[in-house]
Amino acid sequence: MPFVYNMPFFSILICMIGGVVTPFFRNRRIVQIVNTFILVAVFTMSLVLLITLLTAGESFTYMMGHFPAPWGNELRAGPLEALLALVFSIVMFLSLVGGMRGINIDIRATRVSLYYTMMNFLLSSMLALIYTNDIFTAYVFIEINTICACAIVMAKDIGMTVVATIRYLLMSLLGSGFFLFGVSMLYAITGHLLMSNIQSAVIELIYTGQYTVPLVTSLGLMVLGLSIKSALYPFHSWLPSAHGSSTTASSAILSGLVLKGYIILLVKIFYRVFTPDILASLHVTDVIFVLGVLGMVMGSVKALKETHVKRMIAYSSVAQIGYIYMGIGLGTQVGIMAACFHILVHAFTKPMLFLAANGLIDASGHQYEMKALRGSARKDILSGIGFTVGSLSMIGIPLFAGFAPKVFLGIGSIESDFHMIVTFLALALSSLLNALYYIPAVIAFWSKPKQQALEIAVKTAKSRRSVCLLCSIGVLIISNIALGIVYSPIMQTITTGLNLLG
Amino acid sequence: MNNTNQNNTQKSGVHPKKPWDIFADWVNGEEPEDKMEKSEQYAVPQETHELHENISAQTVLHSESEHESHEKGHFLLKEYLTKFYKMYFGLSLIVGCVVVGILIYAVCTLPGYGLAENPTNNEVAQKYLEEGLEDTGAVNSVAGMILDYRAFDTFGESTVLFVAVAAVIMLMKRSMNKKNEARERLVAHEITIDKKDPNLVLKYSAVVLVPLTILFGIYVVLNGHISPGGGFSGGAIIGAGLMLYALAFGHDKISKVIHYRSFTMITGCALLTYAGCKAYSFYTGANHIGGGIPKGVPGAILSGGFILPLNICVGIIVALTMYGFYSLFSKGDL
Numbered sequence: 120m121p122f123v124y125n126m127p128f129f130s131i132l133i134c135m136i137g138g139v140v141t142p143f144f145r146n147r148r149i150v151q152i153v154n155t156f157i158l159v160a161v162f163t164m165s166l167v168l169l170i171t172l173l174t175a176g177e178s179f180t181y182m183m184g185h186f187p188a189p190w191g192n193e194l195r196a197g198p199l200e201a202l203l204a205l206v207f208s209i210v211m212f213l214s215l216v217g218g219m220r221g222i223n224i225d226i227r228a229t230r231v232s233l234y235y236t237m238m239n240f241l242l243s244s245m246l247a248l249i250y251t252n253d254i255f256t257a258y259v260f261i262e263i264n265t266i267c268a269c270a271i272v273m274a275k276d277i278g279m280t281v282v283a284t285i286r287y288l289l290m291s292l293l294g295s296g297f298f299l300f301g302v303s304m305l306y307a308i309t310g311h312l313l314m315s316n317i318q319s320a321v322i323e324l325i326y327t328g329q330y331t332v333p334l335v336t337s338l339g340l341m342v343l344g345l346s347i348k349s350a351l352y353p354f355h356s357w358l359p360s361a362h363g364s365s366t367t368a369s370s371a372i373l374s375g376l377v378l379k380g381y382i383i384l385l386v387k388i389f390y391r392v393f394t395p396d397i398l399a400s401l402h403v404t405d406v407i408f409v410l411g412v413l414g415m416v417m418g419s420v421k422a423l424k425e426t427h428v429k430r431m432i433a434y435s436s437v438a439q440i441g442y443i444y445m446g447i448g449l450g451t452q453v454g455i456m457a458a459c460f461h462i463l464v465h466a467f468t469k470p471m472l473f474l475a476a477n478g479l480i481d482a483s484g485h486q487y488e489m490k491a492l493r494g495s496a497r498k499d500i501l502s503g504i505g506f507t508v509g510s511l512s513m514i515g516i517p518l519f520a521g522f523a524p525k526v527f528l529g530i531g532s533i534e535s536d537f538h539m540i541v542t543f544l545a546l547a548l549s550s551l552l553n554a555l556y557y558i559p560a561v562i563a564f565w566s567k568p569k570q571q572a573l574e575i576a577v578k579t580a581k582s583r584r585s586v587c588l589l590c591s592i593g594v595l596i597i598s599n600i601a602l603g604i605v606y607s608p609i610m611q612t613i614t615t616g617l618n619l620l621g
Numbered sequence: 622m623n624n625t626n627q628n629n630t631q632k633s634g635v636h637p638k639k640p641w642d643i644f645a646d647w648v649n650g651e652e653p654e655d656k657m658e659k660s661e662q663y664a665v666p667q668e669t670h671e672l673h674e675n676i677s678a679q680t681v682l683h684s685e686s687e688h689e690s691h692e693k694g695h696f697l698l699k700e701y702l703t704k705f706y707k708m709y710f711g712l713s714l715i716v717g718c719v720v721v722g723i724l725i726y727a728v729c730t731l732p733g734y735g736l737a738e739n740p741t742n743n744e745v746a747q748k749y750l751e752e753g754l755e756d757t758g759a760v761n762s763v764a765g766m767i768l769d770y771r772a773f774d775t776f777g778e779s780t781v782l783f784v785a786v787a788a789v790i791m792l793m794k795r796s797m798n799k800k801n802e803a804r805e806r807l808v809a810h811e812i813t814i815d816k817k818d819p820n821l822v823l824k825y826s827a828v829v830l831v832p833l834t835i836l837f838g839i840y841v842v843l844n845g846h847i848s849p850g851g852g853f854s855g856g857a858i859i860g861a862g863l864m865l866y867a868l869a870f871g872h873d874k875i876s877k878v879i880h881y882r883s884f885t886m887i888t889g890c891a892l893l894t895y896a897g898c899k900a901y902s903f904y905t906g907a908n909h910i911g912g913g914i915p916k917g918v919p920g921a922i923l924s925g926g927f928i929l930p931l932n933i934c935v936g937i938i939v940a941l942t943m944y945g946f947y948s949l950f951s952k953g954d955l
Contacts, residue, residue: 120908128907132900135780139892142787142885183773184899185906185913186756189745192773229797233787240784247777259777263784270788276799300724307731310740320740336727 123171124179126164127196127250130204133160134243141236147228150235154215157239161208161246169201173612178619180252188252189313195252199459199616202609203249203383209598210375210466211242217474217591218368220481225275225366234274241267241372245380254302254392255312257384261298261348265291268377271369272361283360290357291348298344304337305392314391325397335401341388342403349381351407351444352414355437359421363430367477370429371470374436379462382443386455389447390620399450408448408538412545414441419552426489428480431556432472435513438549439465445545446528449538452617454531459613461524464512464602468520471595472509478502478588479564489560494568496561503564505592510557512599515550520602525550527610758916758925759846767851768931772899779895779935782942783888786949793949794881808952815871827869834862842936846925852932856939863944872952879944881955888941891934898927 137157144150172178178197180188215222215238226234240263247260269291273284306312308330309320324330347354362370389398398404418438425431439461446458482499483492496503512519525546532542602609732739748756749766757765767775791797795804838859845851867875905911917924948955 125904125907128903132896135776136893136896138780139783139889139896143889182907183903184769185902186770190748190770191906192771227797229794230791233791233797236787237784240780253774255771256774256777259774259781262781263777266781266784266788270784270791273788273792304727304731306741308740310743310745330730330732332730333727336723 121171123168124181124196126168127194127200127204127246128181128183130161130164131194131243131246131250133157134239134246138236138239138243141239142232144232147223147231150232151219154235154238155212157242158208158212158215161242162205162212165201165205165208168196169198169205169612172196172198172201173615176615176619178616189311189316192256193252193313194250195314196250197616197619198612199620200249202612202616203379203462204246206463206466207242207245207249207376207379210470211238211372213591213595214368214371214375214470214474216587217470217595218366218371218477219587220585221367221477227276230274230276234271237267237270237274238372241271241377245376248380248384252314252391253312254305254314254317254388258295258299258302261295261381261384264377264380265295265348268373271372272365274369275364275366277364279360279364283357283364286357287361290354294344294347294354296344297340297347301337301340301344304333304340308333308337314387317392318394321393321397325400338393338401338403342385342407345381345385345388346407346410346444349378349385350437350440351410352417352437352441353410355414355418355440358437359425359430359433362433362436363427367473370433371473374433374473375466375470378436378440379466382440382447382458382462386447386459387620389455390617394621395450404448404450406448407444408450408541411441411443411445411448412541414438415445415545415549416441416552419549419556423552423556425556427487428476428489428492428560429473429487431489431560432469432476435472435553435556436465436469438553439469439513442524442528442549445542446524446531449528449531449542451531451534452614453527456610456613456617457524457527457531459617460527460606460610463609464520464524467595467599467602468509468512471505471592471599472513474588474592474595475502475505475509478592479506489563493563494566496564497568501589501592505596506564507561508596508599510561512603514553514557515546518600518603520599520606522603523606523610754919757928758919759928760919761846761848761851763849764846764851764925764928764932768846768928768935769926772927772931773903775931775935776895776899779892779938782938783892786884786888786942786945789946789949790881790955793953794955795953804953808954811952812871812873820869823869827865831862831866831869834865835859838862838936838940842932843922843929845932845936846928847920847922852935853939855932856936857943859936859940860943860947863940864947867944867948872948872954876948876955879941879948879955884941884945884955888938891937895931895934898930902927 134157137153141150141153144153176198178195181194181196182188183192183194185191222231222234244260244264244267248257248264251257251260265288269284269288272280272287274280302312305317308324309317311317311320321334324334350358362374365373389395395404415438418434418436418441422431422434422438425434443458443461443465446454446456446461448454478499479492479495479502480487482502483495486492496506508519512521515521515525528542528546532538732741736742749762749770753762753765753770754760757769759765759769795801795808835858838855838857838861840855841850841858842852842855845855863875863879902914905913914926916926919925923929945955
């Protein structure tokens with residue numbers, strides 16, 4: 120077996136060891152260096168793995184221990200998984216670097232090492248969700264993910280985050296509970312926890328018509344659990360307060376990555392546990408499609424009403440999650456490709472919006488209301504550009520990252536008339552709504568500030584800009600535009616990955 | 622339409638605005654005035670930035686108007702909530718009943734308990750039971766399953782405990798939080814009560830029970846691979862013993878041994894040992910480079926390869942986690 124095949128295991132292991140070691144140190148610097156080292160290591164390993172798998176055009180399973188698959192645990196990696204691990208490590212690094220100033224201000228010095236512990240474990244759990252081939256292992260790492268995600272919201276010590284954390288914890292645990300119910304029911308009727316073995320058992324069950332009720336119920340419970348945790352529309356109520364009130368790095372990572380980990384798991388379950396035909400015959404994809412469309416529209420409508428800038432961006436996440444679910448709900452290969460691509464696009468765009476919003480908030484003297492942010496982009500130009508690029512990308516203007524997934528969503532819907540009409544209408548309406556709340560915000564940020572706001576701005580010191588923030592916003596802008604222009608190689612990688620996944 | 626609009630605005634003495642102007646203002650990013658009221662409906666008071674150094678100047682500017690809007694906000698919230706809860710109660714009842722009904726129906730259609738033809742009774746369970754002793758060297762096949770066949774899941778579960786304690790430390794540990802005088806006084810008061818109150822029954826029974834409990838816990842951990850038990854159950858017993866000790870003799874003595882530094886060190890080292898052992902066996906197993914551990918004679922204490930050290934690690938983590946939760950929630954400190 121080539122040595123490269125160890126990379127998924129090593130990257131999960133190094134994150135977990137890093138997480139265990141981090142609370143030993145009290146010094147902020149050392150903790151940050153350890154974290155950076157882990158992220159760089161994961162980045163390098165994922166890159167090597169991605170290149171190897173792409174050139175060979177193959178995927179592999181990795182035996183965890185001395186016992187082969189149905190008895191022991193197993194990891195599985197293909198080009199799609201490697202690409203996602205790569206993107207997750209980059210985005211986490213950029214968010215943490217860009218939000219470093221916020222971390223230093225918002226989080227008590229005594230808590231910083233525990234905060235980075237949570238970050239390391241969060242990355243390990245997301246990597247495990249990406250790479251695992253066993254649904255019970257997935258559940259274990261969902262637990263770690265839940266606790267860490269709540270802890271990074273809570274780390275900022277104000278009343279609002281505690282309330283938001285309690286809401287998030289309750290909803291998230293409800294989701295974990297439903298997922299566990301689903302897994303145990305599926306185990307009872309198939310006798311396996313390994314994804315590929317469950318698939319053959321499920322196909323046989325469908326063929327013989329046995330245990331249809333528990334099969335449908337377990338599928339429904341797993342979808343319900345994961346959609347609660349990834350904030351699909353009717354279950355999104357915890358998201359705006361959790362993402363809107365926490366410190367910038369946490370908001371960026373929660374919005375950009377944590378939600379996606381669960382969606383990736385759902386895609387894996389759809390592809391590797393159930394087959395697309397079974398899903399279509401059980402009408403699961405139809406339900407997801409309808410909820411996705413509802414989320415696209417309602418998330419934007421809610422965002423339209425917001426005046427708190429971070430909550431507005433958080434509601435926009437609900438709409439973007441709706442896009443991803445709509446792509447999955449189309450039930451076609453192109454639809455799921457578009458969904459996967461949108462996961463990457465959103466992972467690059469939303470952290471940029473949060474970081475840029477943080478820069479603008481700092482520039483206008485720590486004000487969160489839209490009114491007070493008027494003219495702030497003139498003081499912090501790069502953050503202003505970042506917010507503008509992010510907005511245009513979210514609206515779906517060509518040459519920005521958000522355009523390509525929309526095109527592919529449209530292409531993916533052509534196979535069925537009903538899907539096509541609904542998708543096109545929903546895309547048009549949602550883009551319009553996105554434009555309606557992003558464009559006024561952008562115009563307001565670039566226009567001249569009023570007299571009062573100017574006075575406040577004069578009082579706040581000019582040294583607010585941090586180099587880290589500027590660097591990470593710069594990198595994110597470049598990668599966003601790059602994703603918008605050269606999307607075909609990434610689409611090809613996703614296609615290869617999805618073909619190998621099935 | 623236009624007339625009524627103008628009338629209204631003229632009455633209140635504001636410069637009249639046409640719908641088009643309002644729209645244009647909105648596109649230009651001007652906030653309409655009436656939007657302010659809606660934004661006050663959130664349940665939580667607005668964020669305070671006491672950590673921020675330069676914030677004081679502008680809070681003075683805004684403090685008065687903010688205070689007013691806060692009161693108004695709470696009033697609006699109350700009305701909104703009473704309406705919401707009336708509907709919420711009925712809706713939650715219906716949704717809850719439907720979900721419970723679906724789950725009960727689905728569970729009724731599951732295969733019966735312990736039947737021979739069940740899908741769970743397949744080659745996986747068969748190998749665990751028949752070849753488990755040979756493969757893992759553990760007489761207790763549950764220990765063989767969770768610590769050898771599926772050791773990665775158990776590593777995840779131990780990490781869950783570690784992460785949970787870390788999160789609770791972050792939230793509850795007093796030295797990591799804002800100084801709260803009322804809380805400090807309460808804790809001081811409790812400590813004096815602990816010292817004054819003889820609690821003779823508790824103390825004398827603890828003198829007998831604590832060593833026995835902890836010893837029994839250690840026995841369960843060490844015999845995890847031979848008899849029913851193992852790290853999780855034995856750790857829970859040891860944790861109960863530590864809690865009883867802390868209840869009877871106060872936190873003072875125990876916190877000299879188990880404080881934040883030693884707590885993270887011990888649990889961290891236990892997890893690291895676990896990770897090290899399993900990383901070795903995962904790596905050698907996956908790459909097929911041998912690396913088997915001598916399994917020993919089944920039934921002896923020193924047998925079962927890595928299972929004994931792993932059980933000890935898990936036992937330490939579980940025991941300290943239980944004590945840590947107790948200590949953090951009762952005293953707010955470790």
